[in-house]
Amino acid sequence: MKRLHADVAVIGAGIIGTAIAYQLALAGRRVVVLEGRYPAAGASGACNGGLNYIGKHPALFGPAVDSLHRYRTLAAELQAKLDCCQGLPVIYACRGPTELAAVEPLVQLCRDWGLDAHLVSGAAVRELEPLLSPQVTGAAVADGGLQGVVDPFAVTRAFLRAALALGAAFHRGEALALSTAGGKVAGVAGDSWEVSCPCVVVANGAQAPELVPELPVAPCKGIVLVTERTKLKVNGCILSAAYLAAEHAGSDPGHTALGLAVEQAASGNILIGSSRAMGDGGRAVTPGIPEALAANAVTYMPALAKLQVIRIFTGVRARTPDNLPLIGPVGPDGLYAAAGFEGVGITLAPWAGAYLAGVVSGSLRPDPALAADRFTGR
Amino acid sequence: MNDVDILVIGAGPAGLAAAAAAGTRASVLVADEHGAPGGQLRKQIHKFFGSSRHFAGKRGFAIAWELEAQARAAGAEFALNTVVYSLQPDLTASLAGPDDTRHVRAQRVILATGASENAVAFPGWTLPGVMTAGAAQTLVNLHRVLPGRRGLIVGSGNVGLVVGFQLAQAGADLAALVEIRPQVGGYSVHAGKLRRTGVPILTSSLLTRAGGAGRVQSAVIARCGADGQPLAATERAFAVDFICLAAGLHPASELARMAGCDCRGDTPIHSPELETTVPGLYVAGDAAGVEEASSAMEEGKLAATHALVSLGRLDKRLGLKDMAACRDVLAQLRGERRLEAGA
Amino acid sequence: MSLVLCRCEDVTEADVLEAVRQGACSVDEVKKLTRAGMGLCQGSTCRRLVAAILQRELGAVAGAGACRPPARPLDLATLARGHREGVAER
Numbered sequence: 001m002k003r004l005h006a007d008v009a010v011i012g013a014g015i016i017g018t019a020i021a022y023q024l025a026l027a028g029r030r031v032v033v034l035e036g037r038y039p040a041a042g043a044s045g046a047c048n049g050g051l052n053y054i055g056k057h058p059a060l061f062g063p064a065v066d067s068l069h070r071y072r073t074l075a076a077e078l079q080a081k082l083d084c085c086q087g088l089p090v091i092y093a094c095r096g097p098t099e100l101a102a103v104e105p106l107v108q109l110c111r112d113w114g115l116d117a118h119l120v121s122g123a124a125v126r127e128l129e130p131l132l133s134p135q136v137t138g139a140a141v142a143d144g145g146l147q148g149v150v151d152p153f154a155v156t157r158a159f160l161r162a163a164l165a166l167g168a169a170f171h172r173g174e175a176l177a178l179s180t181a182g183g184k185v186a187g188v189a190g191d192s193w194e195v196s197c198p199c200v201v202v203a204n205g206a207q208a209p210e211l212v213p214e215l216p217v218a219p220c221k222g223i224v225l226v227t228e229r230t231k232l233k234v235n236g237c238i239l240s241a242a243y244l245a246a247e248h249a250g251s252d253p254g255h256t257a258l259g260l261a262v263e264q265a266a267s268g269n270i271l272i273g274s275s276r277a278m279g280d281g282g283r284a285v286t287p288g289i290p291e292a293l294a295a296n297a298v299t300y301m302p303a304l305a306k307l308q309v310i311r312i313f314t315g316v317r318a319r320t321p322d323n324l325p326l327i328g329p330v331g332p333d334g335l336y337a338a339a340g341f342e343g344v345g346i347t348l349a350p351w352a353g354a355y356l357a358g359v360v361s362g363s364l365r366p367d368p369a370l371a372a373d374r375f376t377g378r
Numbered sequence: 379m380n381d382v383d384i385l386v387i388g389a390g391p392a393g394l395a396a397a398a399a400a401g402t403r404a405s406v407l408v409a410d411e412h413g414a415p416g417g418q419l420r421k422q423i424h425k426f427f428g429s430s431r432h433f434a435g436k437r438g439f440a441i442a443w444e445l446e447a448q449a450r451a452a453g454a455e456f457a458l459n460t461v462v463y464s465l466q467p468d469l470t471a472s473l474a475g476p477d478d479t480r481h482v483r484a485q486r487v488i489l490a491t492g493a494s495e496n497a498v499a500f501p502g503w504t505l506p507g508v509m510t511a512g513a514a515q516t517l518v519n520l521h522r523v524l525p526g527r528r529g530l531i532v533g534s535g536n537v538g539l540v541v542g543f544q545l546a547q548a549g550a551d552l553a554a555l556v557e558i559r560p561q562v563g564g565y566s567v568h569a570g571k572l573r574r575t576g577v578p579i580l581t582s583s584l585l586t587r588a589g590g591a592g593r594v595q596s597a598v599i600a601r602c603g604a605d606g607q608p609l610a611a612t613e614r615a616f617a618v619d620f621i622c623l624a625a626g627l628h629p630a631s632e633l634a635r636m637a638g639c640d641c642r643g644d645t646p647i648h649s650p651e652l653e654t655t656v657p658g659l660y661v662a663g664d665a666a667g668v669e670e671a672s673s674a675m676e677e678g679k680l681a682a683t684h685a686l687v688s689l690g691r692l693d694k695r696l697g698l699k700d701m702a703a704c705r706d707v708l709a710q711l712r713g714e715r716r717l718e719a720g721a
Numbered sequence: 722m723s724l725v726l727c728r729c730e731d732v733t734e735a736d737v738l739e740a741v742r743q744g745a746c747s748v749d750e751v752k753k754l755t756r757a758g759m760g761l762c763q764g765s766t767c768r769r770l771v772a773a774i775l776q777r778e779l780g781a782v783a784g785a786g787a788c789r790p791p792a793r794p795l796d797l798a799t800l801a802r803g804h805r806e807g808v809a810e811r
Contacts, residue, residue, distance in 0.1 A: 038744075038745070038746075038747075038750045038753075040753070041750075045753060153753055157754075170744075225797075225800075227797070228761055228794065229760075256808070267756070267759075269759075272797075283787075284466060284467070285464060285466075285789060285790045287464060287466060287470050287472055287481050288481065288803075288804075288805065288808035289808065290464075290790065290791075290800055291472075291479065291800055291801065291802075291803035291804040291805075291808075292804050292808050294797045294798075294800035294801035294803075294804065295801040295804035297797060297801070298797055298798060298801045304797050305796065305797050305798040305801070306796055306797070306798065307796060307797050308761065308794040308795065308796050309791060309794065309795050309796070309797055309800055310760070310761055310763055310791075310794045311759070311763060311789065311791075312789055312790050312791060313789060314789075411793065461791075461792065461793045461795065462792065463790050463791035463792050463793055463795055464790035464791065464792070465792075472790070472803065474795055474799050474800070474802075474803070478802060478803075479799055479800065479801075479802040479803030480803060481803070494765065496769065497766045497767065497769065497770055499724050499725070499726055499734070499770050500724070501724060503724075503725075504725050504728050628769070631785060631788075632765075632788045632792045633788075633792055635785060635786070635787060635788035636787075636788045636789065636790060636792065641784060641785050642784075643784070643785060644769075644785045
């Protein structure tokens with residue numbers, strides 16, 4: 001039995017867990033990061049890496065803006081190459097006035113925060129993104145300089161490396177059980193190791209309920225098509241009005257919602273999503289879904305039709321009943337959760353790290369709308 | 379969703395033999411990414427030896443015609459120029475053909491996807507003109523184009539020996555065939571044919587690097603010891619404009635792994651009747667472990683017979699008899715190969 | 722100059738060794754760190770070369786690993802042709 005001692009154990013080396021580990025280490029805590037597979041092996045390494053504020057829930061808008069500001073200086077702070085490109089527009093492409101009306105509140109929310117966003121005509125949006133089809137009659141566009149795309153795998157590795165440089169430890173092993181003593185957290189154990197620590201942060205996404213059953217996190221599978229590298233340029237992040245509906249669709253297991261989400265990685269590959277299969281925590285590429293994603297992409301962006309799809313990957317988002325993350329104390333003293341980020345984890349990670357570190361140290365009062373125990377009470 | 383009793387993926391010797399064996403008793407669809415059935419047989423211009431059960435005395439491409447005719451006569455349908463791009467554990471396959479893209483739900487799937495050639499990395503291996511032996515064989519036998527004027531073959535398995543001989547016959551000038559081991563790997567019949575064309579077979583020798591500006595222009599070989607390491611001061615350079623790598627094959631198990639088959643290395647783990655760890659999913663031919671065409675045909679028949687019995691389309695006693703016969707023949711073929719390898 | 726292992730993404734033996742030094746112990750992890758196997762051929766050439774290096778460096782017997790669709794590159798239009806209405810809410 002390998003025994004480790006720490007001030008805090010962070011379970012899950014995804015982008016959220018490593019961001020938290022970095023901030024805690026920065027605050028002088030002895031941190032151990034526990035990971036069953038490898039850094040960013042889960043949802044963090046299986047997504048399109050979009051950085052957006054438009055479309056975020058009002059409770060997450062402030063955190064998103066805070067996070068996007070942090071991204072501006074993150075590469076310098078972590079001394080790492082993050083392939084972070086900010087200053088790209090986010091476009092909600094609409095077909096018809098009903099869809100345009102549906103995205104209008106997104107524009108209003110951005111403006112309430114003093115951020116750029118506006119409704120534009122079909123002709124105007126095609127000027128911004130010539131790859132869009134004439135079927136697109138209008139769009140909500142946010143082009144406030146903060147949004148863009150990042151390599152989430154690189155960000156996760158960079159947070160982890162920075163945490164290690166500050167004295168944190170990394171341990172490969174799946175956390176199987178929490179231990180408590182007198183209503184307080186005492187540690188966490190795997191099959192051949194245990195960590196004694198008064199504080200545990202559960203940040204392992206859809207797997208969180210395996211350790212903390214009262215966390216209402218359900219899997220939500222997404223499928224993404226990856227094209228070959230191309231000289232075609234996708235200008236920012238292209239979403240459809242249906243994407244908005246899919247994000248806010250009901251969470252009934254067995255239900256699948258689709259919406260267009262197209263972005264281009266720094267490598268030149270174009271990533272095409274998105275699907276949400278509620279309750280599905282598997283890795284299978286469900287027949288019919290890649291075809292539907294491809295049809296959607298070709299409808300909105302006909303010029304992509306000849307591109308080769310070289311890879312199709314799946315990722316499992318962690319979804320909560322109200323589709324807002326669970327972040328803060330839960331259960332016994334010393335236990336914290338940071339899970340259920342669904343599709344917003346990449347955007348929110350730098351904020352989430354600082355926020356949870358603040359909550360753990362007591363310097364920040366947790367937001368009740370995001371409280372980890374809001375569904376169960378304390 | 380189209381339903382089919384048995385989906386055969388790959389129309390090489392294993393797939394065609396499976397379709398021929400199953401077609402009269404079940405609905406069979408054979409999918410192949412190429413425009414004509416036959417797989418590697420289409421490139422084999424030499425006469426096969428062995429037994430009449432496996433078309434001895436016939437050339438490979440003619441065997442492909444005959445197997446295709448048998449499969450079609452049995453009622454099997456073909457989907458050619460069709461890529462099976464997805465296979466799920468519930469045996470739903472996704473097919474992209476020239477006219478449509480569709481999903482097929484099969485009761486049984488026989489994966490007869492053949493083998494892929496092993497890559498070898500050495501300085502210069504990415505230069506144009508360095509290719510696998512299979513690629514050279516496709517060029518010369520299917521497209522009737524020589525890969526170059528003067529070449530070098532690496533590897534003395536049957537693939538290297540046969541392709542070397544065919545290149546020599548087609549007019550290529552071969553500097554040598556090099557083999558890292560102290561003895562030739564393939565059949566002595568094939569080695570003899572190559573030697574008689576005047577191509578030296580250099581054993582205990584290896585290719586250390588390829589050179590050239592923009593394309594391969596030279597190959598450097600050296601003698602090596604039993605450890606496979608080059609011996610000092612034995613290097614020799616040949617001016618060549620192509621190099622063929624025949625460094626062995628491994629089962630093409632992409633679809634098997636996609637469907638969730640357990641594998642040992644690249645080889646799907648399978649029962650004696652060739653069923654994998656995914657129920658109803660079979661492997662046959664090189665996809666089940668690299669051998670040669672006669673074994674592939676026998677395995678195709680064996681897998682198809684087991685599939686028919688399991689579907690209730692063939693009397694069990696009859697099926698068991700047929701399967702026992704297939705397994706006897708397979709054992710005999712493997713015994714002969716061991717003898718040949720020892721000779 | 723280090724030997725190129727992944728021709729599609731220009732990944733060298735030195736890159737793979739660096740990934741191993743950083744703690745990578747599977748072909749999948751090497752892929753995510755170096756991009757080896759992320760190109761047009763999806764590792765059909767380099768996967769076994771990378772596995773051989775892992776075997777040599779770590780003594781690990783690396784299995785062939787999972788495989789995802791598409792088994793061959795497919796253009797978007799061909800894939801889109803397989804779409805049928807009613808698979809999911811759009």
